[in-house]
Amino acid sequence: AQSVTQPDIHITVSEGASLELRCNYSYGATPYLFWYVQSPGQGLQLLLKYFSGDTLVQGIKGFEAEFKRSQSSFNLRKPSVHWSDAAEYFCAWGDNDMRFGAGTRLTVKP
Amino acid sequence: EAGVAQSPRYKIIEKRQSVAFWCNPISGHATLYWYQQILGQGPKLLIQFQNNGVVDDSQLPKDRFSAERLKGVDSTLKIQPAKLEDSAVYLCATKLALGGTYEQYFGPGTRLTVT
Numbered sequence: 621a622q623s624v625t626q627p628d629i630h631i632t633v634s635e636g637a638s639l640e641l642r643c644n645y646s647y648g649a650t651p652y653l654f655w656y657v658q659s660p661g662q663g664l665q666l667l668l669k670y671f672s673g674d675t676l677v678q679g680i681k682g683f684e685a686e687f688k689r690s691q692s693s694f695n696l697r698k699p700s701v702h703w704s705d706a707a708e709y710f711c712a713w714g715d716n717d718m719r720f721g722a723g724t725r726l727t728v729k730p
Numbered sequence: 731e732a733g734v735a736q737s738p739r740y741k742i743i744e745k746r747q748s749v750a751f752w753c754n755p756i757s758g759h760a761t762l763y764w765y766q767q768i769l770g771q772g773p774k775l776l777i778q779f780q781n782n783g784v785v786d787d788s789q790l791p792k793d794r795f796s797a798e799r800l801k802g803v804d805s806t807l808k809i810q811p812a813k814l815e816d817s818a819v820y821l822c823a824t825k826l827a828l829g830g831t832y833e834q835y836f837g838p839g840t841r842l843t844v845t
Binding site (some may be wrong): 722 | 756769770772778834835837838
């Protein structure tokens with residue numbers, strides 16, 4: 621079945637440490653891939669997107685993601701996490717509509 | 731540019747009651763979506779409009795859910811009668827297509843609690 625999988629339900633990192641959130645997809649077609657962030661009580665905000673071209677994508681707030689077709693992955697990274705990054709992060713695959721993973725909750729320790 | 735507006739932000743109802751949510755999209759965005767986000771899950775598409783026409787409502791529980799988009803602008807989503815399992819955040823989103831790519835812009839959502 622077509623799906624987007626985020627293997628980590630909850631991740632805790634220390635402020636200033638690096639971060640990698642995993643995302644795998646199982647769609648056969650060329651994927652349009654997205655990462656969104658959702659703070660409590662807020663809607664989803666787009667961090668970055670991949671449609672084609674350079675497989676390393678830069679986004680807002682210092683985030684980047686790398687598309688690896690051989691691994692069917694689109695992992696999100698940040699070199700140094702800030703306390704304000706604590707939120708829920710969603711990977712999504714989109715064509716005409718959007719299919720979301722279950723999300724990864726990020727906790728940042730002081 | 732104003733974002734996607736939704737109201738109410740919160741709603742508590744008893745099961746078997748009816749409820750309606752309203753969405754005002756970003757001006758000029760022709761495509762509008764309603765998503766249901768159950769606690770601990772990612773958003774799930776309920777219905778997609780292109781202007782005032784339905785493009786995809788395959789995941790909409792049509793025995794109790796209905797949606798319309800008047801004049802291709804504002805949209806309402808209604809549940810009648812509500813069940814306990816309808817407790818969720820209902821997100822409205824609109825799409826902007828630009829230069830071979832696109833983005834969806836999300837509203838803040840309406841949190842529905844059914845007791």
